[in-house]
Amino acid sequence: MSLLPLTFLQFFYFMLKYTRTTNVSLTGGKIMAYLINDDCISCGACVPECPVSAISEGDDKMVIDDSICVDCGACANVCPVDAPNPQ
Ligand code: SF4
Numbered sequence: 001m002s003l004l005p006l007t008f009l010q011f012f013y014f015m016l017k018y019t020r021t022t023n024v025s026l027t028g029g030k031i032m033a034y035l036i037n038d039d040c041i042s043c044g045a046c047v048p049e050c051p052v053s054a055i056s057e058g059d060d061k062m063v064i065d066d067s068i069c070v071d072c073g074a075c076a077n078v079c080p081v082d083a084p085n086p087q
């Protein structure tokens, strides 16, 4: 069986699946999900930034599904009140 060269998208998809199924980051550390604290004002800015759609609206603030979050920090980068933080 020959090994075909992977396209960048195939490689990205493979690594995303690898990190999610093993809970190990690409640098070898354990993935720790982000958590949104009570400072959240539900502005929604973080939702479209999440590459894995881990953020949804909760009762009084946005919430992150820690079984999906890949610890990228994109939500924290756009939040006006620094509500998302690593657990
Ligand atoms: S850290 Fe990244 S993957 Fe996790 S909720 Fe924020 S944007 Fe999504």
Ligand code: SF4
Pocket (backbone or CB within 6 Å): 036, 039, 040, 041, 042, 043, 044, 045, 046, 047, 062, 075, 078, 079, 080, 081, 082, 083, 084
């Ligand atoms: S960007 Fe910050 S304040 Fe806005 S919804 Fe997300 S966590 Fe809440």
